[in-house]
Amino acid sequence: MGWRQPIIGVTTTVIPRKDGFFGQMARRASELGARLVLFHPNEIKFDQGIGYGYEWTGLAAKVWRKSEVPLPDVIYENVFVHLVMQGMVRSLRHAARVRGIPVFNPLIAGKAAMTPWIADCTSCGVQVPVTRRILRVQTLDEMLRRFGVIYVKPSGGYGGRGVYRLRAQQDKIFIQCDRFYERGPLRLTVTRPEFARFAQRHFLRIPHIAQERIPLIKYHGGQIDFRVVIQRNRNGVWELVGIVPKIAAPDGVVTNLVAGGSRMRLAQLQTLLRAEGMEIDAHALERVAMNIGRLLMKRYPKLGILGYDLGIDERGQVWFIELNPKPARRLLFPEMQRRAGELAVDFALYLAEPKAL
Known part of the structure; x- marks a missing residue:
C-alpha cells in the first residue's frame, strides 16, 4: 500500500462557515503534510472504513467542502462537554479503540x-483545598462548622453552572450561586431545616463536592x-x-x-x-x-x-x-x-x- 497523507479527524457538532480556529488548524496540518477533516461524531462509519466530513478548501473559495475520506489516523474529540456527558461520543471512542485509532483528549476523572x-x-x-464528596447533608454541616464558608460544585460541572457559596450565620445559611440552573443568580437566606431540604434537592441527586473557601x-x-x-x-x-x-x-x-x-x-x-x-x-x-x-x-x-x-x-x-x-x-x-x-x-x-x- 502506498503512502498517503495522515488524516486528522476533528469531531464537532458545529461545522463552521468561515475560516476561524478550524481553518487555522487546517492550514497547520497542510504545512506539515497532513489533512484535517471535520466530522460529526455520527459520520465516521467505522464498519465501512470511511467517513463523511468537511475539508477546508482555502485559497479563494475559503469554504468547508463535504467529502468522503478514509478513516482518520487520529481523532481530536472536540464535542461540547454537555453533549459528551450525554453520551454522544461513547460509541465513537469505543470503535476507535477497537481499531487502534488514538483519540484525544481522553475522558478523565471528575x-x-x-x-x-x-x-x-x-x-x-500547589495547595489543594480540603475537599469532600457530599453523600449526606451532615457532610455540609460538618464542613460549615469547620470553615464557616464553603463552596459546593457538581463533580462533572462546567462554566460555573451550579457552583454555590454557603456561609453559616448562626442558625441561618446564606446561599449564593451566580448560575442557578438557567434562572440566573441566586441569593437566599434559609433556616437549617430549610437548608437540609434545599441540599437534598440540589446537592444529593447528582454527585457534588464541598470545598473550603480559598x-x-x-x-x-x-x-x-x-x-x-x-x-x-x-x-x-x-x-x-x-x-x-x-x-x-x-x-x-x-x-x-x-x-x-x-x-x-x-x-x-x-x-x-x-x-x-x-x-x-x-x-x-x-x-x-x-x-x-x-x-x-x-x-x-x-x-x-x-x-x-x-x-x-x-x-x-x-x-x-x-x-x-x-x-x-x-x-x-x-x-x-x-x-x-x-x-x-x-x-x-x-x-x-x-x-x-
Whole structure:
C-alpha cells in the first residue's frame, strides 16, 4: 500500500462557515503534510472504513467542502462537554479503540477523584483545598462548622453552572450561586431545616463536592483566578499556551465570563496589582501546571490539552481549583488561540506515529 497523507479527524457538532480556529488548524496540518477533516461524531462509519466530513478548501473559495475520506489516523474529540456527558461520543471512542485509532483528549476523572490525586502530589508545588464528596447533608454541616464558608460544585460541572457559596450565620445559611440552573443568580437566606431540604434537592441527586473557601487575591472586590492552558507538542512535551486572569464580579461566586466575570491581560493585571503592593508569580503558575500535566500524563498517555483554574493567595501560595481537558477557547486571546490550534495539530501527528504509544 502506498503512502498517503495522515488524516486528522476533528469531531464537532458545529461545522463552521468561515475560516476561524478550524481553518487555522487546517492550514497547520497542510504545512506539515497532513489533512484535517471535520466530522460529526455520527459520520465516521467505522464498519465501512470511511467517513463523511468537511475539508477546508482555502485559497479563494475559503469554504468547508463535504467529502468522503478514509478513516482518520487520529481523532481530536472536540464535542461540547454537555453533549459528551450525554453520551454522544461513547460509541465513537469505543470503535476507535477497537481499531487502534488514538483519540484525544481522553475522558478523565471528575473533580471528586482528581482533587485527592493532586493533593497527594508532593512535587506539584500547589495547595489543594480540603475537599469532600457530599453523600449526606451532615457532610455540609460538618464542613460549615469547620470553615464557616464553603463552596459546593457538581463533580462533572462546567462554566460555573451550579457552583454555590454557603456561609453559616448562626442558625441561618446564606446561599449564593451566580448560575442557578438557567434562572440566573441566586441569593437566599434559609433556616437549617430549610437548608437540609434545599441540599437534598440540589446537592444529593447528582454527585457534588464541598470545598473550603480559598483566600484568593481580589481586584475591585472581585476574587481572581487564572486560567492556565498547556498543550503537548510534536514531541509529546507540554508547552504553555497562555495564562488568562479571570475576575469575578464584586462579591461574585465564580469568575466564569458566562456567570458575570471578566478577563484581563496578565501583564495589565500585574501592573495594577503591583501598584497595590501585590505580585503575581506567573512562573509559579506555569510550573504548577506543568508538574500536574506530567503527573496526569502517566495515567492518561493520550492527554494533550489541559486548562487549569489556579488561584493565588495574599502570601503568594498557588492553589489548585480545578482542571478541564476541554478548556473554552473563547477565553483565550487571539495569539493564544492560534498557538492552541497549532499544538492540537502537532500533538495529533505525534499520536498518529506508531512510536507514540
